[in-house]
Amino acid sequence: MRRITTIAAAGLVALALPTAALADPREFTADVREANGSGANATATISLDGTTAEISISGQGFFDGFPHAMHLHGEPGGDNVCPPAMNPGEDGFDEIASQTLVDGTPVFSVLDGAPFYGGVAVSLTTEDDTSGDSALAVDRFPTSGTLDYSRTIELPQDVADNLSSLHVVVHATDLNGDGQIGPVEDGDGEAIPSSLNEDLPIEATAPAACGQIVAVAAGGIDTGAGGIATGSNTGLFVGSLALGALGLAGVVRRRSAGDLV
Numbered sequence: 001m002r003r004i005t006t007i008a009a010a011g012l013v014a015l016a017l018p019t020a021a022l023a024d025p026r027e028f029t030a031d032v033r034e035a036n037g038s039g040a041n042a043t044a045t046i047s048l049d050g051t052t053a054e055i056s057i058s059g060q061g062f063f064d065g066f067p068h069a070m071h072l073h074g075e076p077g078g079d080n081v082c083p084p085a086m087n088p089g090e091d092g093f094d095e096i097a098s099q100t101l102v103d104g105t106p107v108f109s110v111l112d113g114a115p116f117y118g119g120v121a122v123s124l125t126t127e128d129d130t131s132g133d134s135a136l137a138v139d140r141f142p143t144s145g146t147l148d149y150s151r152t153i154e155l156p157q158d159v160a161d162n163l164s165s166l167h168v169v170v171h172a173t174d175l176n177g178d179g180q181i182g183p184v185e186d187g188d189g190e191a192i193p194s195s196l197n198e199d200l201p202i203e204a205t206a207p208a209a210c211g212q213i214v215a216v217a218a219g220g221i222d223t224g225a226g227g228i229a230t231g232s233n234t235g236l237f238v239g240s241l242a243l244g245a246l247g248l249a250g251v252v253r254r255r256s257a258g259d260l261v
Protein backbone atom coordinates (compact mmCIF):
# COMPACT_ATOMS: atom_id res chain seq x y z
CA MET A 1 0.00 0.00 0.00
CA ARG A 2 2.79 2.34 0.90
CA ARG A 3 4.42 1.66 -2.44
CA ILE A 4 1.22 2.52 -4.27
CA THR A 5 0.90 5.71 -2.27
CA THR A 6 4.46 6.64 -3.08
CA ILE A 7 3.97 6.01 -6.76
CA ALA A 8 0.78 8.05 -6.74
CA ALA A 9 2.52 10.88 -4.96
CA ALA A 10 5.37 10.79 -7.42
CA GLY A 11 2.87 10.92 -10.21
CA LEU A 12 1.30 14.02 -8.77
CA VAL A 13 4.67 15.69 -8.48
CA ALA A 14 5.43 14.80 -12.07
CA LEU A 15 2.15 16.31 -13.17
CA ALA A 16 2.75 19.46 -11.22
CA LEU A 17 6.38 19.89 -12.21
CA PRO A 18 6.79 18.13 -15.54
CA THR A 19 9.93 19.95 -16.60
CA ALA A 20 11.63 19.97 -13.23
CA ALA A 21 11.08 16.24 -12.95
CA LEU A 22 13.19 15.57 -16.04
CA ALA A 23 16.91 15.06 -15.84
CA ASP A 24 19.32 17.56 -17.30
CA PRO A 25 20.01 18.39 -19.96
CA ARG A 26 16.43 19.20 -20.86
CA GLU A 27 15.52 19.91 -24.45
CA PHE A 28 13.23 22.61 -25.71
CA THR A 29 12.13 23.82 -29.08
CA ALA A 30 10.14 26.68 -30.57
CA ASP A 31 8.36 26.89 -33.88
CA VAL A 32 8.93 30.58 -34.56
CA ARG A 33 6.26 31.66 -36.98
CA GLU A 34 5.76 34.56 -39.33
CA ALA A 35 4.42 37.84 -37.97
CA ASN A 36 3.39 41.02 -39.76
CA GLY A 37 3.39 39.14 -43.05
CA SER A 38 7.18 38.95 -42.91
CA GLY A 39 7.36 35.68 -44.81
CA ALA A 40 9.99 34.62 -42.28
CA ASN A 41 10.07 31.72 -39.88
CA ALA A 42 12.60 29.90 -37.73
CA THR A 43 13.19 26.90 -35.54
CA ALA A 44 14.79 27.39 -32.17
CA THR A 45 16.30 24.62 -30.07
CA ILE A 46 17.49 24.97 -26.51
CA SER A 47 19.42 22.41 -24.52
CA LEU A 48 19.29 23.35 -20.86
CA ASP A 49 21.68 22.04 -18.21
CA GLY A 50 21.03 23.77 -14.95
CA THR A 51 20.98 27.40 -15.97
CA THR A 52 23.31 26.90 -18.94
CA ALA A 53 21.43 27.06 -22.22
CA GLU A 54 22.74 26.05 -25.62
CA ILE A 55 20.54 28.01 -27.98
CA SER A 56 20.37 27.58 -31.74
CA ILE A 57 18.06 29.48 -34.06
CA SER A 58 17.89 28.77 -37.75
CA GLY A 59 15.53 30.74 -39.93
CA GLN A 60 14.58 31.66 -43.43
CA GLY A 61 13.08 34.67 -45.10
CA PHE A 62 14.23 37.31 -42.63
CA PHE A 63 15.39 40.64 -44.01
CA ASP A 64 19.01 40.18 -44.99
CA GLY A 65 21.40 42.88 -43.84
CA PHE A 66 19.69 44.49 -40.87
CA PRO A 67 20.09 43.64 -37.17
CA HIS A 68 17.35 41.35 -35.93
CA ALA A 69 16.87 41.99 -32.25
CA MET A 70 15.89 38.62 -30.75
CA HIS A 71 14.61 38.01 -27.26
CA LEU A 72 13.06 35.52 -24.95
CA HIS A 73 9.89 37.33 -23.99
CA GLY A 74 7.58 36.81 -21.07
CA GLU A 75 7.31 36.69 -17.35
CA PRO A 76 8.83 33.44 -16.09
CA GLY A 77 5.92 31.29 -14.99
CA GLY A 78 3.42 33.78 -16.38
CA ASP A 79 0.60 33.44 -18.85
CA ASN A 80 2.25 34.88 -21.93
CA VAL A 81 1.43 33.79 -25.47
CA CYS A 82 2.32 34.85 -28.96
CA PRO A 83 -0.46 37.07 -30.31
CA PRO A 84 -3.28 34.79 -31.48
CA ALA A 85 -3.31 36.54 -34.85
CA MET A 86 0.03 37.77 -36.15
CA ASN A 87 -0.53 38.50 -39.83
CA PRO A 88 -2.79 40.73 -41.90
CA GLY A 89 -5.91 38.87 -42.92
CA GLU A 90 -5.96 36.59 -39.87
CA ASP A 91 -9.02 36.76 -37.65
CA GLY A 92 -8.47 39.30 -34.90
CA PHE A 93 -5.33 40.84 -36.36
CA ASP A 94 -6.91 44.21 -36.98
CA GLU A 95 -7.73 44.49 -33.28
CA ILE A 96 -4.10 43.86 -32.36
CA ALA A 97 -2.51 46.10 -34.98
CA SER A 98 -2.36 49.75 -33.99
CA GLN A 99 -0.85 51.07 -37.21
CA THR A 100 -1.92 51.06 -40.84
CA LEU A 101 0.45 51.53 -43.74
CA VAL A 102 -0.11 53.89 -46.62
CA ASP A 103 -1.55 51.01 -48.64
CA GLY A 104 -4.01 50.15 -45.89
CA THR A 105 -2.11 47.13 -44.54
CA PRO A 106 -2.45 46.83 -40.75
CA VAL A 107 0.75 46.15 -38.79
CA PHE A 108 1.43 45.49 -35.14
CA SER A 109 4.28 47.08 -33.27
CA VAL A 110 6.45 45.70 -30.51
CA LEU A 111 4.19 47.24 -27.90
CA ASP A 112 1.05 45.99 -29.60
CA GLY A 113 2.39 42.49 -28.99
CA ALA A 114 3.69 43.12 -25.49
CA PRO A 115 0.38 42.48 -23.70
CA PHE A 116 0.58 38.97 -25.18
CA TYR A 117 4.23 37.96 -25.15
CA GLY A 118 5.33 40.20 -22.27
CA GLY A 119 8.59 42.01 -21.69
CA VAL A 120 12.14 40.95 -22.41
CA ALA A 121 13.52 38.23 -20.14
CA VAL A 122 16.68 37.51 -22.16
CA SER A 123 18.35 39.28 -25.09
CA LEU A 124 19.70 36.76 -27.60
CA THR A 125 22.78 38.77 -28.46
CA THR A 126 25.71 37.35 -30.37
CA GLU A 127 28.19 38.31 -27.63
CA ASP A 128 28.47 39.85 -24.17
CA ASP A 129 25.46 40.80 -22.06
CA THR A 130 22.18 38.93 -22.56
CA SER A 131 19.99 40.82 -20.11
CA GLY A 132 17.12 43.13 -20.91
CA ASP A 133 19.67 45.94 -20.88
CA SER A 134 20.81 44.69 -24.29
CA ALA A 135 17.32 44.54 -25.77
CA LEU A 136 18.24 47.05 -28.46
CA ALA A 137 21.97 46.40 -28.75
CA VAL A 138 21.72 46.53 -32.53
CA ASP A 139 25.43 45.87 -33.07
CA ARG A 140 25.15 42.49 -31.32
CA PHE A 141 22.28 40.77 -33.11
CA PRO A 142 22.22 38.57 -36.24
CA THR A 143 21.83 40.39 -39.52
CA SER A 144 21.39 37.50 -41.96
CA GLY A 145 18.18 36.30 -43.53
CA THR A 146 18.71 32.92 -41.91
CA LEU A 147 19.80 34.26 -38.50
CA ASP A 148 22.25 31.36 -38.01
CA TYR A 149 22.32 31.91 -34.27
CA SER A 150 24.17 29.60 -31.95
CA ARG A 151 25.31 30.52 -28.49
CA THR A 152 25.64 29.09 -25.01
CA ILE A 153 24.46 31.51 -22.36
CA GLU A 154 23.66 31.57 -18.67
CA LEU A 155 19.99 32.09 -17.92
CA PRO A 156 18.60 33.70 -14.80
CA GLN A 157 17.39 30.97 -12.45
CA ASP A 158 13.73 31.92 -12.79
CA VAL A 159 14.00 31.83 -16.59
CA ALA A 160 15.67 28.41 -16.53
CA ASP A 161 12.98 27.14 -14.19
CA ASN A 162 10.17 28.40 -16.40
CA LEU A 163 11.54 28.23 -19.92
CA SER A 164 8.31 26.75 -21.27
CA SER A 165 6.40 29.89 -20.37
CA LEU A 166 8.58 32.09 -22.57
CA HIS A 167 8.67 32.96 -26.27
CA VAL A 168 11.22 33.65 -28.93
CA VAL A 169 10.49 36.92 -30.72
CA VAL A 170 12.54 38.08 -33.71
CA HIS A 171 12.26 41.74 -34.69
CA ALA A 172 12.76 43.90 -37.80
CA THR A 173 10.87 43.36 -41.02
CA ASP A 174 10.28 45.19 -44.28
CA LEU A 175 6.64 46.02 -43.70
CA ASN A 176 5.95 47.87 -46.93
CA GLY A 177 8.06 45.66 -49.16
CA ASP A 178 10.24 48.46 -50.47
CA GLY A 179 13.39 46.43 -50.08
CA GLN A 180 14.73 48.23 -47.05
CA ILE A 181 14.26 48.59 -43.33
CA GLY A 182 13.48 52.27 -43.30
CA PRO A 183 10.79 54.90 -43.11
CA VAL A 184 7.21 53.77 -43.53
CA GLU A 185 4.24 56.08 -43.94
CA ASP A 186 0.69 55.72 -42.78
CA GLY A 187 -2.39 56.63 -44.79
CA ASP A 188 -1.91 60.30 -43.96
CA GLY A 189 1.63 60.32 -45.25
CA GLU A 190 3.10 60.49 -41.75
CA ALA A 191 6.17 58.41 -40.90
CA ILE A 192 5.37 55.66 -38.38
CA PRO A 193 8.08 55.49 -35.71
CA SER A 194 9.08 52.48 -33.64
CA SER A 195 6.88 52.17 -30.59
CA LEU A 196 10.08 52.00 -28.55
CA ASN A 197 12.16 54.79 -29.99
CA GLU A 198 10.82 57.66 -32.03
CA ASP A 199 14.15 57.97 -33.82
CA LEU A 200 13.74 54.52 -35.36
CA PRO A 201 11.24 53.50 -38.03
CA ILE A 202 8.66 50.94 -37.00
CA GLU A 203 10.26 48.45 -39.39
CA ALA A 204 13.41 48.32 -37.23
CA THR A 205 11.63 46.81 -34.25
CA ALA A 206 8.30 45.41 -35.45
CA PRO A 207 7.93 41.68 -34.75
CA ALA A 208 8.92 39.48 -37.70
CA ALA A 209 8.23 36.16 -35.99
CA CYS A 210 7.16 34.68 -32.66
CA GLY A 211 7.18 31.19 -31.22
CA GLN A 212 6.32 29.59 -27.90
CA ILE A 213 9.04 27.54 -26.25
CA VAL A 214 7.92 24.00 -25.49
CA ALA A 215 9.69 21.22 -23.65
CA VAL A 216 10.66 18.15 -25.64
CA ALA A 217 10.13 14.97 -23.64
CA ALA A 218 11.73 11.70 -24.63
CA GLY A 219 9.72 10.58 -27.62
CA GLY A 220 8.06 13.88 -28.42
CA ILE A 221 6.73 17.19 -27.31
CA ASP A 222 5.77 17.27 -23.65
CA THR A 223 2.61 19.27 -23.98
CA GLY A 224 2.07 19.12 -20.25
CA ALA A 225 5.22 21.12 -19.69
CA GLY A 226 3.76 24.42 -20.54
CA GLY A 227 3.45 24.30 -24.28
CA ILE A 228 0.23 26.15 -23.77
CA ALA A 229 -0.16 28.75 -21.10
CA THR A 230 -2.54 27.88 -18.33
CA GLY A 231 -4.24 29.96 -15.73
CA SER A 232 -5.23 33.48 -16.46
CA ASN A 233 -4.34 36.19 -13.99
CA THR A 234 -4.71 38.77 -16.70
CA GLY A 235 -7.34 37.10 -18.79
CA LEU A 236 -5.04 37.35 -21.78
CA PHE A 237 -4.92 33.64 -22.48
CA VAL A 238 -8.64 33.11 -22.26
CA GLY A 239 -9.14 36.27 -24.22
CA SER A 240 -6.71 35.21 -26.88
CA LEU A 241 -8.66 32.03 -27.52
CA ALA A 242 -11.66 34.05 -28.51
CA LEU A 243 -10.02 37.21 -29.66
CA GLY A 244 -11.93 37.45 -32.86
CA ALA A 245 -15.25 37.19 -31.08
CA LEU A 246 -14.49 39.25 -28.03
CA GLY A 247 -12.22 41.93 -29.29
CA LEU A 248 -9.48 42.74 -26.84
CA ALA A 249 -9.11 46.41 -27.52
CA GLY A 250 -9.07 47.34 -23.87
CA VAL A 251 -6.46 44.75 -23.02
CA VAL A 252 -4.40 45.19 -26.12
CA ARG A 253 -4.17 48.91 -25.65
CA ARG A 254 -3.09 48.55 -22.05
CA ARG A 255 0.57 49.25 -22.49
CA SER A 256 3.31 49.92 -20.09
CA ALA A 257 6.71 51.47 -20.55
CA GLY A 258 9.88 49.69 -19.59
CA ASP A 259 11.56 46.83 -21.35
CA LEU A 260 8.64 45.73 -23.49
CA VAL A 261 10.75 45.24 -26.56
Ligand SMILES: [Cu+2]
Pocket residue numbers: 069070071073120169170171261
Ligand atom coordinates in the same frame (compact mmCIF):
# COMPACT_ATOMS: atom_id res chain seq x y z
CU1 LIG B 1 11.74 41.26 -28.39
